[in-house]
Amino acid sequence: MKKIFGILGLLIAVCLVTASLSDSFLSAYNVENVLRRSALFGILSIGVAFVIITGGIDLSLGSVVCLVGCALPWLLTVQHWPMPLALLTVAAVSLGIGLFHGLLVTKLRIQPFIVTLCGLLLYRGIARGFTADQTVGFGNEFKSLRLLATGKVPFLPGFDLPAPLLFLAVVAIVAAVFLNRTIFGRYLLALGRNPQAATYSGIPTQKMTILAYVVSSGLAGLGGVLFVLDVNSAQPVDFGSFYELYAIAAAVLGGCSLRGGEGSIVGVLVGAALMQVLRNMITLVTTRNNVEFAIIGAVILLGVVADELTRRVAANRRAAQALQGATAV
Amino acid sequence: MxxxxxxxxxxxxxxxxxxxxxxxxxxxxxxxxxxxxxxxxxxxxxxxxxxxxxxxxxxxxxxxxxxxxxxxxxxxxxxxxxxxxxxxxxxxxxxxxxxxxxxxxxxxxxxxxxxxxxxxxxxxxxxxxxxxxxxxxxxxxxxxxxxxxxxxxxxxxxxxxxxxxxxxxxxxxxxxxxxxxxxxxxxxxxxxxxxxxxxxxxxxxxxxxxxxxxxxxxxxxxxxxxxxxxxxxxxxxxxxELSQFYPHKTHPSGEVALEVRELRTAAHPAHAVSFEIRAGEVVGMAGLVGAGRSELLQALFGVVPALAGTVRVAGVPVAAASPREAMAAGLALVPEDRKHDGLFLEMGVRENLSIATLHRDQRAGFLNRVKERELCGEMIPAMRIKTPSTEQPVQFLSGGNQQKVVIGKWLATRPRVFLLDEPTRGVDIGAKQEIYRLMEELAAKGVAVLFVSSDLEEILGMSDRVLVLHEGRLNGELSRSELSEEAVMRLATGGHHSTTLAAS
The missing domain is CATH 3.40.50.300 (P-loop containing nucleotide triphosphate hydrolases)
Known part of the structure; x- marks a missing residue:
């Protein structure tokens, strides 16, 4: 919990600074926009958090976003598939990719970094292949489908909630309940802490690991669909580029340890929001978008360093208490 | 000087x-x-x-x-x-x-x-x-x-x-x-x-x-x-004196609880091992390092695959391809290296104690928090685990208390056959005696206990019967009356059992 307060404080601080520097930050249009982007990235971040909790990593999700984001308009507008079939196909492809990763990681014991790095190259390459590098989009069609991402739900007078936020809410609640209230969530956390002891305790470690990769790619697929519906078209060369890094950064900022076994959904959500507010701040406050990566990199580094330092202080205090307790006995 | x-x-x-x-x-x-x-x-x-x-x-x-x-x-x-x-x-x-x-x-x-x-x-x-x-x-x-x-x-x-x-x-x-x-x-x-x-x-x-x-x-x-x-x-x-230290009593032994026939492990594929253990028996397994004792327990528990052979628990054949199946058959294994294989060091006592029984106590996939609390309420005093709270990460406990957590986790599964690999390695003397007491209590309740130990005194002090492995082969078996340090070492180093020699 303390961890979340730290990152939450950082989020609030960045919001306050941005609001004081730019009048348009708190405008209804901008808030909606930031919420929409945060929701989309939140979905991706929750997915990758599952893999990170098992001690793995998923570098491929930006390319899964690209593959799905290109495949959906391509199937609908170029191949003229019926909409339900096209949606089912992209869902099956993204879940299948997760299964494929999970099997390679568990059965063949290939390192997750390698498996998903190859995935990163592979899926974008496939997307560029079948689109022949051409931008694919919906044009003026499929307006009702696009409402899934562009729609608004009336909330306050003059302020509506963007539709992806509802998707995020459902995903986040299911994920949080799964992680904290089911035995499978406990299995995932335990497996991330010590895979060997998990095996000895009768935990189906391989199935749980595969599940994590399926969740990650599946949510990347959902994210890909919503992203492309939101922006209307996708260019295979750079659609979804670096999204995996935004998602991983959000998960780590939100308290997931890359060593595995740690992570909370609320933290990941705050992390994802922080990333988007930072990007928004750079757009609003500076005239130079090209420093975006430098600023984001510096803020994440600061957050992680601060977190590590507080953890050490806490560990020292705990050790001192334990020592006192022991000498008192 | x-x-x-x-x-x-x-x-x-x-x-x-x-x-x-x-x-x-x-x-x-x-x-x-x-x-x-x-x-x-x-x-x-x-x-x-x-x-x-x-x-x-x-x-x-x-x-x-x-x-x-x-x-x-x-x-x-x-x-x-x-x-x-x-x-x-x-x-x-x-x-x-x-x-x-x-x-x-x-x-x-x-x-x-x-x-x-x-x-x-x-x-x-x-x-x-x-x-x-x-x-x-x-x-x-x-x-x-x-x-x-x-x-x-x-x-x-x-x-x-x-x-x-x-x-x-x-x-x-x-x-x-x-x-x-x-x-x-x-x-x-x-x-x-x-x-x-x-x-x-x-x-x-x-x-x-x-x-x-x-x-x-x-x-x-x-x-x-x-x-x-x-x-x-x-x-x-x-x-x-030794006799006071080991709380050994001889138990009337019951039905065969564990039957192992022609079991071969990857460590020593050339030798098949057969033995049986009755309910209520405490059997020690001795041998030098590399004799294949741990590998045998791991194969029984499905951690590593057995190459051949059959295992029966209470007469029912067990194809333990994974610890999960072995657990379901009524086996439990306290592993040799508790930090590596037995514990989630950063997790609390509660989470460590309940991890092997989450599956049994689940409510349609959800954690049963009431059962989890009950388990802590039962095990911590019964095992005399010294911890400031149920949430204390086990890495801050002493070796003996850590080992008690591992044993408690397996006790909770109510096994028929309890396998322990070097159960007292690296624990202090007080905890050691409690672990012996627990092994005794388990046997008294009719659990079959098989423990591997490199500590000869422990083997002599705790066993009703001793199986001695030498380079993957079951080189002999000693009843309590035949037990002596020399007899165990002779078999462990590849020598012959005096009575087997006479019989053959």
Whole structure:
């Protein structure tokens, strides 16, 4: 919990600074926009958090976003598939990719970094292949489908909630309940802490690991669909580029340890929001978008360093208490 | 007597609240072998690490040649001529023998390693320890015994005056042990002071000039050359007579609970093992390191696949391809390496205790938090686990309490057959006795208990029956009336059972 307060404080601080520097930050249009982007990235971040909790990593999700984001308009507008079939196909492809990763990681014991790095190259390459590098989009069609991402739900007078936020809410609640209230969530956390002891305790470690990769790619697929519906078209060369890094950064900022076994959904959500507010701040406050990566990199580094330092202080205090307790006995 | 080469006075050391050493003193003189013995957890290894500069004492003095010194690093210790040969070997396996001997102090010219000198000098010290391998041999290709000799050669090459050996023979073959003991005698004759830690009292009896006994982090007593006897050492180590220490009772044994037929493991595929254990029996499994005991338990529990054979629990065949299936059949395994295989160190006592029963107590996939709390309420007092709360991460508990958590986790599954691999390794004497008490209680309740131990006294003290493995083969079985240290060792080293011999 303390961890979340730290990152939450950082989020609030960045919001306050941005609001004081730019009048348009708190405008209804901008808030909606930031919420929409945060929701989309939140979905991706929750997915990758599952893999990170098992001690793995998923570098491929930006390319899964690209593959799905290109495949959906391509199937609908170029191949003229019926909409339900096209949606089912992209869902099956993204879940299948997760299964494929999970099997390679568990059965063949290939390192997750390698498996998903190859995935990163592979899926974008496939997307560029079948689109022949051409931008694919919906044009003026499929307006009702696009409402899934562009729609608004009336909330306050003059302020509506963007539709992806509802998707995020459902995903986040299911994920949080799964992680904290089911035995499978406990299995995932335990497996991330010590895979060997998990095996000895009768935990189906391989199935749980595969599940994590399926969740990650599946949510990347959902994210890909919503992203492309939101922006209307996708260019295979750079659609979804670096999204995996935004998602991983959000998960780590939100308290997931890359060593595995740690992570909370609320933290990941705050992390994802922080990333988007930072990007928004750079757009609003500076005239130079090209420093975006430098600023984001510096803020994440600061957050992680601060977190590590507080953890050490806490560990020292705990050790001192334990020592006192022991000498008192 | 000359002044001691190395002396420790009133050394205290605590780790995360556990007092490992509470004012220990000892001294070693030139040309003597001082054996330091004690149960696991008595503080021997900690004391040795302090002498060698690996760890700093909290309080207390170290004296070299009678002058007070603070030894703050291994480098300082080495420069004073004190070398430690670790229990776990510390060689860089991917480097060759010569590179290991001179690791960190390579002879060099203009920044280039003087390969000729490395080779020459390495050859000289290797000859001294009787290891006839080329200095360019990769360490990973050597046997454990040869690697041990490389460590000693390394110590010789810095002209160590005090050589500390922490259980040097624990993984050596008989022949390698003899080579090592002969070498120790030669070094002693050259005036080197040797501190020799071992669990093998026979070896200690053969080589030590003096024995210093540690118990629970304190000096428990010492024995001069004439006083050294097996009984005297055990008495000082345990602090009481053996019979009081082990709560063994013979149980009326019931039905066959575990039946193993022609089981083959990957470690020793040439030998099939068959045995059975009855409900209420406590069976010890003895053998030397590498005899295949742990592998056998792991195969029974489905951690590693068995190559062939059948296992029945209470008459029902078990195809344990995974621990999950073995658990469902009523097996439980307390693994040898609890930190690696048994515990989630950063997780709390509650989460560790409940992990194996989450599946049984689930409510449609959801955690049953009531059952989880009940389990803690039951196990923590029953096992006498000392912890400030149910949420305390187990990494902050002592070794004994950690082991109780692992055992408690398996008790919760209510197994029919309880497998324990080195159940008391690295736990203090109090916890040890509680673990024995638990094994007894389990047997009294009709659970079949099979435990592997390298501690002969534990085997003798706790078993109704002993199975002895030698190089993967079940070399013999001893009933309680036939049990003696000699009989177990004879079988463990490949000798024949006196009665089997008569029968065949």
């Amino acid at each position: 000359s002044s001691p080469l190395l002396e420790a006075r009133d050394i205290c050391k605590s780790f995360a609240g556990v007092r490992a050493l509470k004012g220990v003193s000892l001294a070693v003189h030139p040309g003597e072998v001082l054996a330091v013995i004690g149960e696991n957890g008595a503080g021997k290894s900690t004391l040795m690490k302090i002498l060698a500069g690996v760890q700093a004492p909290d309080t207390g003095d170290l004296l070299v040649d009678g002058a007070s010194r603070s030894i703050r690093s291994v480098q300082e210790a080495l420069s004073l001529g004190i070398a430690l040969i670790h229990q776990e070997l510390n060689l860089a396996e991917t480097l060759d023998v010569g590179a290991n001997i001179f690791l960190g102090r390579e002879p060099h010219r203009w920044g280039w390693i003087d390969a000729g000198r490395v080779s020459r000098e390495a050859r000289a010290v290797l000859g001294q320890v009787g290891l006839l391998v080329d200095p360019s041999t990769l360490v990973s290709t050597l046997t454990i015994g040869q690697q041990q000799l490389v460590e000693i050669a390394k110590a010789l090459s810095i002209r160590a005056r005090v050589l500390i050996m922490d259980e040097p023979t624990s993984s050596l073959s008989d022949h390698e042990t003899q080579v090592l003991l002969r070498l120790i005698r030669e070094l002693r004759a050259q005036g080197v002071g040797i501190i020799y830690i071992s669990h093998r009292l026979g070896e200690v009896h053969g080589i030590a000039d003096r024995v210093e006994v540690l118990r629970d982090g304190e000096n428990a007593g010492h024995l001069s050359r004439e006083e050294i006897s097996h009984a005297a050492m055990v008495k000082l180590m345990v602090g009481r």
